[in-house]
Amino acid sequence: MLNAPRRSARAAASASAARPSATAGNVKKLILIGSSTGGVEALRNVLVGFPFDCPPTLIVQHTGKNFGSGLVSLLDRICPARVRAAEDGITLEPGHVYIAAGQRRHMGLTSRKPLRLRMKEGPDISGHTPSVDALFTSAVPYGKDVVATILTGMGQDGARGLLELRKAGAKTFAQDEKSSVVYGMPRVAWEMGAAQQQVPLTRMANTLLQASKV
Template sequence: MKQMSAMRGEDREPPKSVPMSQIKVPVPGKAVQLIAIGASTGGTEALSAILKALQPPLPPIVIVQHIPPMFSKLFADRLNNECHISVKEAENGDRLENNWAYVAPGDKQMMVKRLGDMMQLDVNHGPKVNGHCPSVDVLFNSVAERIGDRAMGVILTGMGDDGARGLLKMREAGSVTLGQDEASCVVYGMPRAAYEKGAVLQQLPLSGMASMITNVARYQGRR
């Protein structure tokens, strides 16, 4: 509760939601190259609902779900059997491929690196950030710094505020940023924190998230 009070006391007013019809890839002519998603409490089912509704073609998807070790691989394997896209537990050095989703291991921090035109994962043991390993902020910060306006960030149901600052960096870098709305969250903590910091371009119900992700990811910069 102290954390929530502090956020509400910030001087910055949250931005008004942008109508769905007005969301566009920020740089005309440049398609989204990467989708980054963060979730915590209630996130496994939210992610399952979204990923099962997604169909190729799509850019790579990188996911941090707060989840214990071992369960992250089971979760990724389950999604791989359920989804039209391929899903795996992320490994250090993975090259990001279209129509693939990569779930961070439950005890490692995950970042995105760019090597020329190629995107690669840095997945290693590291200190907890915001009390979490993996941390959504760690992933989002790396995406903001290395992918910038060619990325999309999504923050889903979860307790606390992990991911809020990283998503703000993504929005400031020109990324499209989406947040799950209060009504469809199991816990409206992380999306609320991100929204109140001004990090969320558009709030959406869980039921509309997959179609918005698809529409934005396939947007080719029409003016």
């Protein structure tokens, strides 16, 4: 990760000029991702395959409180889309990836459009702050417009929320055992029927993007 090449000025300028003209908040699909142990490398593998005009993507990554800003910076180096830290009140835009990591607030969605991020203090949910379950549960009202996945990680955070999303019409996935550093969170999601399909990490980016087009 530390050796990830920064996007060239020419590529960045080209991507900026070609960004979609959709109005902020006027989005059709959302991609939600939850990850924990082994998630940094997993996210790198996923986001490098995302185009500059990807659907708004919200990520909760369990990490230490001092690593959140560094993670955002590292992923922004390799992702064609813009990667930024989650902040309260941000209006969701295509071509942007929002990451909650190392914060003491849960990330969720507002209950009305235009869709915005809501950062809320509170006790741990499923043992974590920020919590994947908190993010997934907040998106249930928009279920049919959501594509969600759980990547490698220890524990069960995200499984319950993923099940609620599936019941609400979302397309749901989990990383498969072979490609997971820790097959904990994905396993629970799969065994409880929250994930419709298990996907190898190498195919995850394409799977999420294709599901967001349907």
